Amino acid sequence: xxxxxxxxxxxxxxxxxxxxxxxxxxxxxxxxxxxxxxxxxxxxxxxxxxxxxxxxxxxxxxxxxxxxxxxxxxxxxxxxxxxxxxxxxxxxxxxxxxxxxxxxxxxxxxxxxxxxxxxxxxxxxxxxxxxxxxxxxxxxxxxxxxxxxxxxxxxxxxxxxxxxxxxxx
Numbered sequence: 001x002x003x004x005x006x007x008x009x010x011x012x013x014x015x016x017x018x019x020x021x022x023x024x025x026x027x028x029x030x031x032x033x034x035x036x037x038x039x040x041x042x043x044x045x046x047x048x049x050x051x052x053x054x055x056x057x058x059x060x061x062x063x064x065x066x067x068x069x070x071x072x073x074x075x076x077x078x079x080x081x082x083x084x085x086x087x088x089x090x091x092x093x094x095x096x097x098x099x100x101x102x103x104x105x106x107x108x109x110x111x112x113x114x115x116x117x118x119x120x121x122x123x124x125x126x127x128x129x130x131x132x133x134x135x136x137x138x139x140x141x142x143x144x145x146x147x148x149x150x151x152x153x154x155x156x157x158x159x160x161x162x163x164x165x166x167x168x169x
Contacts, residue, residue, distance in 0.1 A: 041135075042056055045134045047134075048137075049130060052126060052130065054123070057086075057090055058094055059127050061076060061080060061090055062099065062100075063127075063128070064080060065100065066121060066125075070103070070113040070114060071113065071114055072105060072112065072114070073087055073111075074111070094120070099124075101115050101116075
């Protein structure tokens with residue numbers, strides 16, 4: 001007598017077709033959902049920016065410089081939450097493309113100010129249009145009112161996370 005082979009139950013196509021896109025237990029976890037939407041949104045935006053030769057992090061830096069004017073590399077890194085080595089790499093790449101200039105800060109000769117070149121302004125303006133379309137694709141399941149709500153809620157959490165924990169200075 002030979003032992004019976006263990007077999008797994010057959011998978012039916014309707015089982016996977018009816019399955020939720022993510023494990024139900026994780027669909028109730030905010031961190032998981034934020035991670036999934038960040039990853040998905042970043043992928044959409046990266047595909048959109050690729051023809052311009054830009055990374056989403058570079059786009060962010062160009063946008064801050066375009067809207068806030070010349071800034072020190074340290075201030076820009078603090079504001080965008082990039083560590084020093086990441087900032088050096090990002091700024092080096094933007095400078096190599098001719099989009100950003102490092103100039104001595106007239107108020108502090110030890111520091112540099114970062115400013116956009118005319119090419120940098122043009123690529124940022126083009127990328128801004130591309131990103132608006134990418135966001136439309138990414139957030140297509142939300143109506144304009146829901147998008148505003150999402151923006152308001154995420155802004156509130158982001159600002160709060162940027163504060164030091166209670167009781168610490």
